[in-house]
Amino acid sequence: MTSDxxxxxxxxxxxxxxxxxxxxxxxxxxxxTLTPIVMMVLVAFQxxxxxxxxxxxxxxxxxxxxxxxxxxxxxxxGRYLLNTVFFAGGTALLETVTAxxxxxxxxxxxxxxxxxxxxxYLTTLMIPSQVTLIPQFILVAKAHGVDTWPxxxxxxxxxxxxxxxxxQFFLGxxxxxxxxxxxxGANRWQTFIRVIVPLAVPAIATLAVFKFISQWxxxxxxxxxxxxxxxxxxxxxxxxxxxxxxxxxxxxxMAAAITTVPLIVLFFLTQRWFxxxxxxxxxxxx
Amino acid sequence: MAVETPTAATEAPRRGPRGPLRRPRLxxxxxxxxxxxxxxxxxxxxxxxxxxxxxxxxGVISLLDWNLFSPPHFIGLDNFARLGPDTTFWSALxxxxxxxxxxVPLTLLVSLGxxxxxxxxxxxxxVFRSLLLLPYAxxxxxxxxxxxxxxxxxDGLINAVLGAFGIDGPAWLISDDWAMPALILMSVWKSFGxxxxxxxxxxQAIPQQLYExxxxxxxxxxxxxxxxxLPLLSPSVFFTVITSIIGSFQVFDQxxxxxxGGPGTSTTTLVMYIYRTGFQNYEQGYAAAQSMVLFxxxxxxxxxxxLLQRRLVHYDL
Numbered sequence: 001m002t003s004d005x006x007x008x009x010x011x012x013x014x015x016x017x018x019x020x021x022x023x024x025x026x027x028x029x030x031x032x033t034l035t036p037i038v039m040m041v042l043v044a045f046q047x048x049x050x051x052x053x054x055x056x057x058x059x060x061x062x063x064x065x066x067x068x069x070x071x072x073x074x075x076x077x078g079r080y081l082l083n084t085v086f087f088a089g090g091t092a093l094l095e096t097v098t099a100x101x102x103x104x105x106x107x108x109x110x111x112x113x114x115x116x117x118x119x120x121y122l123t124t125l126m127i128p129s130q131v132t133l134i135p136q137f138i139l140v141a142k143a144h145g146v147d148t149w150p151x152x153x154x155x156x157x158x159x160x161x162x163x164x165x166x167x168q169f170f171l172g173x174x175x176x177x178x179x180x181x182x183x184x185g186a187n188r189w190q191t192f193i194r195v196i197v198p199l200a201v202p203a204i205a206t207l208a209v210f211k212f213i214s215q216w217x218x219x220x221x222x223x224x225x226x227x228x229x230x231x232x233x234x235x236x237x238x239x240x241x242x243x244x245x246x247x248x249x250x251x252x253x254m255a256a257a258i259t260t261v262p263l264i265v266l267f268f269l270t271q272r273w274f275x276x277x278x279x280x281x282x283x284x285x286x
Numbered sequence: 287m288a289v290e291t292p293t294a295a296t297e298a299p300r301r302g303p304r305g306p307l308r309r310p311r312l313x314x315x316x317x318x319x320x321x322x323x324x325x326x327x328x329x330x331x332x333x334x335x336x337x338x339x340x341x342x343x344x345g346v347i348s349l350l351d352w353n354l355f356s357p358p359h360f361i362g363l364d365n366f367a368r369l370g371p372d373t374t375f376w377s378a379l380x381x382x383x384x385x386x387x388x389x390v391p392l393t394l395l396v397s398l399g400x401x402x403x404x405x406x407x408x409x410x411x412x413v414f415r416s417l418l419l420l421p422y423a424x425x426x427x428x429x430x431x432x433x434x435x436x437x438x439x440x441d442g443l444i445n446a447v448l449g450a451f452g453i454d455g456p457a458w459l460i461s462d463d464w465a466m467p468a469l470i471l472m473s474v475w476k477s478f479g480x481x482x483x484x485x486x487x488x489x490q491a492i493p494q495q496l497y498e499x500x501x502x503x504x505x506x507x508x509x510x511x512x513x514x515x516l517p518l519l520s521p522s523v524f525f526t527v528i529t530s531i532i533g534s535f536q537v538f539d540q541x542x543x544x545x546x547g548g549p550g551t552s553t554t555t556l557v558m559y560i561y562r563t564g565f566q567n568y569e570q571g572y573a574a575a576q577s578m579v580l581f582x583x584x585x586x587x588x589x590x591x592x593l594l595q596r597r598l599v600h601y602d603l
Contacts, residue, residue: 022406029400030417033475037420039443040432055441094332102329109322117326124337126588128536130557131581134347134564134574135340141354158332188321217425219539220557224565235427239543242431249435256428267423271416274423278480279487 037260044254051250064250071254074245076229080237081259087222087233088215090153096208099162100200104192106163107170108178118167121160129156130220137224147227156221162207165277169203170196202273209270210277216263234259344581347574354570365575375576377551378559381466385555386534389470393530394523396474397481402515404482405489415486422479430543433472434459437544465545465553472540477533481526488522489515520599528591532584556580 039058043051044067046060071077105111106118136155145151173196181191197204219235226232232240241255267274348365352358369375400418404411421429436443437458445455456464492515500510516523538557541547547554556576564573 022403022408025403026408026414029403030414033418033421035443036429036432036436036475037424039436040429043432043435056435056438056443058443098329098332101325105322105325109318109325111319111322114322117330120338121333124333124341126532126584127341128532128577128580128584130536130560131344131577132337132340133560134570134577135343136336137564138343138347138354138570139335139340154332155336158329158336160333160337163329188318188325192325213423217539219427219542220561224561235425235539238425238427238431242543252431253435256425256431260424260428263423263425264420267420268416271419275415275419275483278483 037264040253040257040260043249044251044257046250048248048250051253052248056249067250067254068258071251071258074251075237075241075255077234077237077255077258079229080232080234081262083226083231084216084233084235084259086149087152087218087231088212090149091157091215092208092211094153094157095159095162095211096204098158099166099207100197100204101192102163103166103170104196106167109188121163124160125164133220133224136221140225146225147231149231151225152222152231156215156218162211165207166200166203169200173199202276205270206273206277209273213263213267213274344574344577347571348578350571350574352571353568355568358571361571365572366578368572369575369579374551374554375559378554378556379579381552381554382535382537382556384466385470385473385537386531388467389473389534390527390530392470393474393478394481394526396478397526398485398519398523400478400482401485401489402511404486415483418482419479421476424476426476426539427543429476430472430540433468433475433540434544437468459545460549462549462552465549469537469540469544469553472544473534473537476540477530481530484522484526485519488519492518524591524595524599528588531587531591535580535584535587 042058042060043056045063045065046057047062047064050057050061106114132155140146140151140155143151145154177195177199178191181195186194216233217235218233219239222231222233222236223239226236238255238259242252245252347358349360349362350358351361351364404415404418408414439445439455439457439460442455442458444458448455458464458468496514496518497510500514505513536557537555538561541553541555541558542561545553547558557580560573560576560580563569563576
């Protein structure tokens with residue numbers, strides 16, 4: 001079928017041409033993929049008139065770096081970014097610490113009801129967060145947690161995914177290390193802190209980075225629970241920016257770029273773990 | 287890969303016969319139980335209060351007439367009966383299904399195609415992989431703004447490119463028929479990186495000997511893909527399809543920012559309708575009933591896939 005096409009047959013006879021075509025395709029696909037992100041930055045530096053003209057322009061006719069300051073003046077973007085770090089960081093930290101402790105119990109300690117309890121954890125993996133949205137909101141509202149940090153952070157810091165991923169990792173750690181520590185007189189807590197945690201740093205970092213980035217992106221929960229600048233995250237702040245400033249394209253996209261750039265930098269710094277987080281969750285499907 | 291095998295290896299000795307060596311372990315059993323519950327405690331309390339509890343509560347709330355400001359009333363299945371004649375609900379359900387059944391296969395094809403492309407032994411593969419993963423790591427709300435800009439009807443970038451090929455582009459986000467395809471295209475762009483990374487890991491785990499054997503047998507590239515790559519990749523494909531479908535049923539951010547559910551209700555999604563019912567009309571009970579329907583759909587689809595999995599997925603790598 002496909003292999004009988006003359007062009008493909010010719011390519012197979014000429015490895016150099018095939019390789020060039022391959023590299024060219026990769027470049028083309030990457031360029032198309034990055035276009036929206038590049039355009040976000042380009043339009044962000046355009047003048048008001050240029051960005052709002054009926055006929056949109058692509059390359060800025062003149063560059064306006066002062067748009068950065070103007071975007072910060074229109075909405076407290078710095079505050080929003082700080083809030084996002086708080087929100088994403090707090091959730092990631094709490095989830096990682098509690099999940100590591102629980103995962104160790106599930107992976108290594110024997111107790112009555114272990115498999116039943118782990119089964120309950122697993123069942124909730126499939127439940128969409130919108131199902132718990134209303135009860136979580138009512139719970140937080142009744143506890144006067146609306147627009148507070150505990151109200152923002154706690155409801156998303158205890159998902160089964162973290163426990164599941166870390167348990168999977170702990171099961172793969174050879175028992176010999178622990179046995180040696182136990183023979184040296186270490187108790188379970190010391191074994192966990194001194195033996196297991198250092199070995200599990202890559203897995204723990206993976207979970208933390210993955211959780212941080214997904215919470216940075218979370219819109220629905222902060223939209224529901226935060227109603228002032230004191231807890232508003234970047235995602236919600238951008239949504240508010242849009243509803244108050246409409247299609248002032250250069251400033252809207254400048255605000256978008258300002259909140260995206262730190263995340264992109266973080267992504268490049270931590271992508272080793274981020275990629276591993278995706279593949280680890282993929283292996284969970286097996 | 288290597289992650290699964292230790293389960294059997296580490297649990298096997300425990301099932302051995304009770305010999306003298308087992309005795310000391312039994313004596314420690316009491317303290318082990320205490321230790322286990324102490325390790326579990328922080329996670330378990332949070333899990334029960336914020337995850338498991340709310341799941342049960344959602345079922346109960348769906349049977350109540352409750353707007354948060356007045357005391358709840360038990361109304362049985364009235365909230366579910368109300369869904370029947372609610373045309374916005376059905377339209378939201380239809381839109382969500384449309385979104386899911388177009389975006390999931392498309393995303394899958396793009397992810398798989400790019401993973402195969404990147405797996406051709408390219409020298410700079412890691413660089414391309416990072417750059418292609420970038421959309422997945424951005425804030426949906428932020429990139430949704432750019433896509434609104436890209437979709438500007440007359441001279442927007444997308445229609446300008448289409449125009450260069452002699453195609454008269456549609457009005458995208460302000461067109462009843464094209465707003466949903468526009469959201470789908472943006473969502474494919476945003477999420478293909480996830481599957482791509484999973485498929486790439488899956489591809490790299492396939493033993494090279496199988497490809498050499500296929501070459502010796504004179505199999506064409508397409509035949510090799512069908513007979514070797516696809517079966518061995520099927521667990522990753524299965525996982526990606528499940529997570530993409532679950533994710534797609536929850537589509538919200540881009541629809542809120544790019545179209546706000548419009549024009550009309552042509553891009554109102556299930557989660558957007560739940561959000562409006564619960565947090566703009568403050569009908570918590572009715573919103574919970576809608577979320578139960580969402581839940582039921584996800585359960586049915588996942589169950590169907592697990593049944594299909596027995597026939598289509600090969601785990602013998």
